[in-house]
Amino acid sequence: MVWFYLLFAILGEVVGTAALKASDGFTRMGFGALSFAGYAVAFYLLSIVLKTVPLGVAYAIWSGVGVAAVTIIGVVAFGQRLDLAGYLGIGLIVTGVIVLNAFSRSI
Numbered sequence: 001m002v003w004f005y006l007l008f009a010i011l012g013e014v015v016g017t018a019a020l021k022a023s024d025g026f027t028r029m030g031f032g033a034l035s036f037a038g039y040a041v042a043f044y045l046l047s048i049v050l051k052t053v054p055l056g057v058a059y060a061i062w063s064g065v066g067v068a069a070v071t072i073i074g075v076v077a078f079g080q081r082l083d084l085a086g087y088l089g090i091g092l093i094v095t096g097v098i099v100l101n102a103f104s105r106s107i
Contacts, residue, residue, distance in 0.1 A: 002048070002049055002052050002053060005045045005046075005048050005049050006045070006046070006049045006053070006058065006061060006062065008041070008045050009041070009042045009043075009044075009045035009046040009049060009062060010042070010061075010062055010065050010066050010069070011042075012038045012039065012040075012041035012042030012043075012045060013038065013039065013042035013062065013066045014038075014066055014069045014070055014073065015034065015037075015038035015041075016034075016035045016036070016037070016038025016039040016041075016042060017035075017038070017066070017070045018070065018073050018077065019031045019032070019034035019035040019038055020032075020035040021074070021078060023035055042062075046058065046062060049062075054106055056106070057100060057104065057106050060096070060097065060100055061097055061100065061101070064093045064094065064096060064097040065094075065097055067090065067093055068090055068093060068094050071086075071090050
């Protein structure tokens with residue numbers, strides 16, 4: 001069950017970050033409110049996850065998957081561009097999360 005909480009914490013953070021961009025500096029208040037709600041959900045669920053999952057592991061997964069997802073949203077929804085180094089860096093982050101989950105005994 002804790003992994004579902006972490007998944008939804010990641011989703012909350014991704015929604016919050018994408019809405020923050022869409023809020024255009026909080027000039028679009030609907031997106032600003034969605035940003036606050038997304039982050040509130042993310043932090044609440046992450047706090048539950050941290051009761052059982054080690055801090056470093058939970059944060060690495062939360063932030064790594066969040067960075068990759070937000071990058072994809074930035075490219076697709078906001079027309080942002082990445083160069084080869086950007087894609088390589090995001091790939092390394094995702095690889096790190098996979099290695100952590102597949103091979104670490106810390107979980």
